[in-house]
Amino acid sequence: MKQVGILGAGPAGCACAYFLQETCSVTLIDASSPLRTILPTGGGRCNLAHAEYDFRELTKFYPRGEKFLLSVFSRFSTCDTLVFFETLGIKTYTQSDNRIFPISNSSKDVRDTFLNKLKGVKIKQEKGLQIESGEKIKLITDKNTYYFDTLVIAIGGHAGYEILKKSGIKIITPYPSLVGLTTQENLKSLAGVSVQNCVSNGEIGDILFTQKGISGPIIYKISSIKARDNSPYSLSIDLYPDNIDLQSLMNQNPHKQINNLLSELLPKRLTDYILTSLKLNTDTKCHLIKGRQRDEILNAIHNFTVTVTGTTPDGEVVTAGGVDLNEINPKTMESKKIKNLYFIGEVIDVDGFCGGFNLQNCWSTAFVAAQSINL
Numbered sequence: 001m002k003q004v005g006i007l008g009a010g011p012a013g014c015a016c017a018y019f020l021q022e023t024c025s026v027t028l029i030d031a032s033s034p035l036r037t038i039l040p041t042g043g044g045r046c047n048l049a050h051a052e053y054d055f056r057e058l059t060k061f062y063p064r065g066e067k068f069l070l071s072v073f074s075r076f077s078t079c080d081t082l083v084f085f086e087t088l089g090i091k092t093y094t095q096s097d098n099r100i101f102p103i104s105n106s107s108k109d110v111r112d113t114f115l116n117k118l119k120g121v122k123i124k125q126e127k128g129l130q131i132e133s134g135e136k137i138k139l140i141t142d143k144n145t146y147y148f149d150t151l152v153i154a155i156g157g158h159a160g161y162e163i164l165k166k167s168g169i170k171i172i173t174p175y176p177s178l179v180g181l182t183t184q185e186n187l188k189s190l191a192g193v194s195v196q197n198c199v200s201n202g203e204i205g206d207i208l209f210t211q212k213g214i215s216g217p218i219i220y221k222i223s224s225i226k227a228r229d230n231s232p233y234s235l236s237i238d239l240y241p242d243n244i245d246l247q248s249l250m251n252q253n254p255h256k257q258i259n260n261l262l263s264e265l266l267p268k269r270l271t272d273y274i275l276t277s278l279k280l281n282t283d284t285k286c287h288l289i290k291g292r293q294r295d296e297i298l299n300a301i302h303n304f305t306v307t308v309t310g311t312t313p314d315g316e317v318v319t320a321g322g323v324d325l326n327e328i329n330p331k332t333m334e335s336k337k338i339k340n341l342y343f344i345g346e347v348i349d350v351d352g353f354c355g356g357f358n359l360q361n362c363w364s365t366a367f368v369a370a371q372s373i374n375l
């Protein structure tokens with residue numbers, strides 16, 4: 001039997017172990033406990049895939065890796081993921097926004113059921129330290145030295161890439177993606193305020209103000225699109241994309257305070273912030289607001305501009321960067337430089353938006369690698 005080592009027992013490593021356990025002798029090695037990283041996914045519910053059944057369309061949800069994934073997804077895509085989970089004994093359902101979850105709505109349940117199906121796999125809690133190529137691939141851990149016919153690297157994007165760099169594997173500089181953003185402007189007074197259906201960068205979604213800046217679904221997406229942009233950069237947000245006829249509203253309510261009028265459109269703390277930053281008294285009566293001030297208010301609402309200075313570790317936090325795709329054969333996931341060395345999951349320079357795409361990358365690349373190893 002082929003001796004296969006898999007370094008990293010996250011979703012990618014465990015899926016690969018599952019696909020190989022009948023045909024190979026599989027040793028799954030992780031510095032921590034297996035499938036620990038699946039627990040926080042989907043807010044504890046595990047958004048395991050996205051109901052996009054055209055594999056070409058599916059690749060469009062990956063700001064990095066779109067072209068590479070064409071071949072991968074042509075072999076294993078959303079439908080195959082559903083069959084895979086069915087085989088594991090995990091029933092799934094699709095939410096109205098096309099995100100797919102286990103019926104149990106529990107990542108813990110997914111982890112436990114999945115691990116129960118890895119009966120044919122030797123699981124070791126050891127930290128991989130060094131990889132050496134040769135007729136057999138040598139893996140040195142903190143406890144053992146192994147010689148494998150094939151080694152699959154599935155260490156994700158968060159552990160650092162030192163072990164790979166030491167073996168001469170090219171790493172594209174990693175940046176956090178699907179995260180909150182810090183801003184130069186002090187938005188502390190807005191912490192906890194959320195606004196629905198904002199528009200920015202051609203995207204629509206909800207924004208949440210935090211102690212350090214901005215967060216929420218639209219911001220996660222923008223953080224992904226701009227993951228490799230140098231900060232600081234300027235970001236304009238339309239907080240109220242519908243037309244606002246502010247003059248008519250003020251004419252109809254001449255004795256109303258402008259902050260009270262605006263708070264019918266947006267959260268009051270936000271309109272107070274806007275008025276204060278325009279150096280307007282929040283309690284100014286509407287009939288005293290001049291035309292220029294009205295335009296400034298409208299501009300501040302439709303073109304709320306912040307200077308992004310960095311990222312905060314909230315959100316899905318995936319890594320934009322990793323093993324250079326030019327060094328991997330997308331038909332097999334094998335290294336082009338080191339024979340019998342494979343890369344799967346988030347460790348490669350592929351990342352998707354929120355919605356189940358990052359786990360889909362794990363299942364699909366794991367399957368393609370396993371199929372090639374089985375040949």
Ligand SMILES: Cc1cc2nc3c(=O)[nH]c(=O)nc-3n(C[C@H](O)[C@H](O)[C@H](O)COP(=O)(O)OP(=O)(O)OC[C@H]3O[C@@H](n4cnc5c(N)ncnc54)[C@H](O)[C@@H]3O)c2cc1C
Binds near residue numbers: 154
């Ligand atoms: C809060 C949060 C929520 C998320 N929600 C979703 C979601 O709902 N849907 C979705 O699609 N994606 C989600 N993601 C992203 C998804 O979890 C990751 O893309 C996915 O876990 C990557 O899987 P992986 O197996 O490639 O790597 P990982 O899950 O990172 O697993 C890598 C494993 O390798 C081990 N390891 C690392 N280095 C070594 C070493 N040197 N020696 C031994 N072991 C090592 C680690 O201990 C770890 O267990 C979320 C991410 C986060 C942080």
